[in-house]
Amino acid sequence: MEIIQVNELSKKAYQIRKLTLELLCEAKSGHTGGSLSEADILSVLYFSKMNIDPAKPDWEDRDRFILSKGHACPALYATLALKGYFPLESLSTLRKLGSKLQGHPDMKRTLGIDISTGSLGQGLSAGLGMALASRLLKKQNRIYVLLGCGELQEGQVWEAAMAAAHYKAANLTAIIDYNRLQIDGSNSEVMELSPLADKWRSFGWKVIEIDGHNIEQIVNAFEEAKQTVDCPSVIIAKTVKGKGVSFIENQVGWHGRVPTKEELAKALIELDERMKTL
Amino acid sequence: MASGLTYTMLDATKLSTSEIYGAVLCELGEKHPDIVGFSADLAKSTKIGLFQKKFPDRFFNVGIAEQNMFGIAAGMAKAGLTPFVSTFAIFATMRALDQVHTDICYQNLNVKIIATHGGLSFGQAGSTHHCTEDLSIMRSMANCQVIVPADGIETANAVEAAYYTPGPIYIRINRGFDRRFYDRAEYGFKIGKAVKLTEGTDITIIACGSCVYQAVEAANILANADGIKARVLDMHTIKPIDKEAILEAVHDTRRIITVEDHNVIGGLGSAVAEVIAGSGKGCAFERLGIPDTFSIIGLHEDLMAYYKIDTNGILECARELLGRDFEADDDWEDEV
Numbered sequence: 001m002e003i004i005q006v007n008e009l010s011k012k013a014y015q016i017r018k019l020t021l022e023l024l025c026e027a028k029s030g031h032t033g034g035s036l037s038e039a040d041i042l043s044v045l046y047f048s049k050m051n052i053d054p055a056k057p058d059w060e061d062r063d064r065f066i067l068s069k070g071h072a073c074p075a076l077y078a079t080l081a082l083k084g085y086f087p088l089e090s091l092s093t094l095r096k097l098g099s100k101l102q103g104h105p106d107m108k109r110t111l112g113i114d115i116s117t118g119s120l121g122q123g124l125s126a127g128l129g130m131a132l133a134s135r136l137l138k139k140q141n142r143i144y145v146l147l148g149c150g151e152l153q154e155g156q157v158w159e160a161a162m163a164a165a166h167y168k169a170a171n172l173t174a175i176i177d178y179n180r181l182q183i184d185g186s187n188s189e190v191m192e193l194s195p196l197a198d199k200w201r202s203f204g205w206k207v208i209e210i211d212g213h214n215i216e217q218i219v220n221a222f223e224e225a226k227q228t229v230d231c232p233s234v235i236i237a238k239t240v241k242g243k244g245v246s247f248i249e250n251q252v253g254w255h256g257r258v259p260t261k262e263e264l265a266k267a268l269i270e271l272d273e274r275m276k277t278l
Numbered sequence: 279m280a281s282g283l284t285y286t287m288l289d290a291t292k293l294s295t296s297e298i299y300g301a302v303l304c305e306l307g308e309k310h311p312d313i314v315g316f317s318a319d320l321a322k323s324t325k326i327g328l329f330q331k332k333f334p335d336r337f338f339n340v341g342i343a344e345q346n347m348f349g350i351a352a353g354m355a356k357a358g359l360t361p362f363v364s365t366f367a368i369f370a371t372m373r374a375l376d377q378v379h380t381d382i383c384y385q386n387l388n389v390k391i392i393a394t395h396g397g398l399s400f401g402q403a404g405s406t407h408h409c410t411e412d413l414s415i416m417r418s419m420a421n422c423q424v425i426v427p428a429d430g431i432e433t434a435n436a437v438e439a440a441y442y443t444p445g446p447i448y449i450r451i452n453r454g455f456d457r458r459f460y461d462r463a464e465y466g467f468k469i470g471k472a473v474k475l476t477e478g479t480d481i482t483i484i485a486c487g488s489c490v491y492q493a494v495e496a497a498n499i500l501a502n503a504d505g506i507k508a509r510v511l512d513m514h515t516i517k518p519i520d521k522e523a524i525l526e527a528v529h530d531t532r533r534i535i536t537v538e539d540h541n542v543i544g545g546l547g548s549a550v551a552e553v554i555a556g557s558g559k560g561c562a563f564e565r566l567g568i569p570d571t572f573s574i575i576g577l578h579e580d581l582m583a584y585y586k587i588d589t590n591g592i593l594e595c596a597r598e599l600l601g602r603d604f605e606a607d608d609d610w611e612d613e614v
Contacts, residue, residue: 060358107356107385115356119380125346126381129353132338136314136359156377159346167338 007278009215013043014275017244019078024258027095033241033254035075037179042079044218054084057111063141064114068123069148070104085112121154128164131172146175150182153191164232165204173225174234179241200234212237295456298430300328302437316363318344324364324394344374352381355388367393367409383419390440391448397539398581399452410568414544416448417517424516425449428490431460435467457491470515472523478509482527482534486546489537496592519549533562542567
């Protein structure tokens with residue numbers, strides 16, 4: 001992969017982060033940590049991997065993306081706006097009275113959202129339904145589902161994992177934003193997830209473990225998933241919650257709080273500086 | 279129904295209600311390749327297995343995992359297919375309620391939930407398999423229509439109508455055989471429109487599901503033994519409820535009994551009460567159903583007798599209601 005393309009995708013991820021923090025600050029509530037940790041993954045999906053067209057959001061043959069960790073939608077809204085699904089200015093309506101941009105994504109209200117989410121643990125089932133429908137309808141598209149690590153504690157995820165392997169849904173790719181923190185603490189303190197790769201492997205999935213902030217690894221992982229034809233794939237992306245802003249990184253408290261104006265200013269300076277080093 | 283389903287009255291006498299459902303779904307599936315079927319290891323019990331046999335590539339037995347099943351169905355509906363999902367009523371409306379609520383009703387997806395073993399019809403299996411809360415639950419799901427057919431023929435009509443009606447629909451049928459009530463399919467079934475089964479001016483009995491047969495039996499006895507003219511409405515659609523038929527009954531008979539195989543809270547009786555209360559018109563009113571309790575076990579017909587939602591229970595209630603002192607109102611004629 002060319003350096004220049006990697007840098008472009010990294011830059012997009014930083015833009016996603018900056019927009020995310022701005023709109024969260026404006027909304028005065030929302031989920032910061034998990035939005036920042038998934039930014040690089042969203043950048044690669046929306047600006048490199050997914051076969052989509054913002055001018056035709058209902059195009060039948062498009063790839064689908066499900067944000068199963070629906071609370072981390074600020075970063076998705078920023079991504080969709082950058083991609084051209086709706087104007088950047090509308091991002092400032094997040095969480096406001098009657099806004100199309102809810103605190104958890106609503107496909108009936110927001111262009112580019114393939115399924116509404118918010119109740120954790122449900123996205124993989126919906127994604128499997130889409131994957132099986134694509135097979136029945138003889139379509140070549142791919143279905144991507146991004147899950148949080150905490151939501152893997154929901155039993156339904158494993159029902160879906162078992163079923164996806166049973167149906168050999170190779171057109172389905174799950175990505176786990178494995179930042180290892182959830183509302184009440186670390187995964188280990190709340191409910192241990194490891195050995196995570198072994199769990200998925202034993203369920204019959206192709207497991208690809210990567211650094212979720214390394215653009216090249218993310219790109220290659222999606223390619224490897226695409227080449228896997230006999231089973232679904234899961235990309236376990238090790239990430240840092242709050243990635244990109246030093247005072248937000250790895251802080252449990254930043255799961256559901258937003259930056260003040262002063263914190264935002266500080267964060268934007270840091271993100272700009274990091275961007276310059278690309 | 280106009281589409282010419284080929285099941286016959288002969289079939290209807292031989293088949294259980296869910297077998298008729300399975301047969302109708304097979305006929306619909308023949309004509310409509312967008313129909314897909316789902317069950318959670320209850321394909322045989324719910325009879326959606328008939329569809330599975332005919333269209334193995336379009337059927338998904340997801341194992342004993344109802345939550346996942348409704349999620350997959352939602353994804354398929356979003357991709358343009360029309361899922362029919364069958365499991366027991368108690369699992370569809372409680373085990374997987376979050377998925378039914380968030381994945382299907384909230385997103386107004388075109389998923390048809392055909393739930394079997396409703397009410398007390400799984401009698402001897404015990405209270406974990408009775409389902410006397412589903413109508414209350416499903417009625418409060420925005421976007422969702424709720425239908426309780428009276429017998430196999432009405433089930434056939436409801437299932438067919440559900441296919442042609444976009445959006446989520448919950449159809450509740452019983453386990454096993456229902457007493458056949460309708461003798462032909464062409465009686466003008468329409469979602470949201472009650473069927474007037476007997477004319478009457480003294481009292482109206484509004485029933486759904488297995489209680490419809492009992493209500494008509496009670497009306498016959500009232501006519502023959504008591505000289506009382508009871509109107510019976512088959513209120514097969516609990517939501518949207520037929521307000522017009524209810525208000526007409528209030529006006530014409532001033533006495534209404536509702537009867538359902540469901541908790542008296544939140545189902546047919548509550549839906550009718552809401553319409554009456556909202557109209558501001560006076561009416562003597564009783565709800566028959568399961569009296570806000572977890573049911574005892576027994577055969578379905580014995581349980582219906584025990585909870586007084588059978589012919590005798592309806593008779594007793596009707597006679598009591600007719601004996602009540604009821605204040606006349608000179609302005610009744612002005613109210614319609």
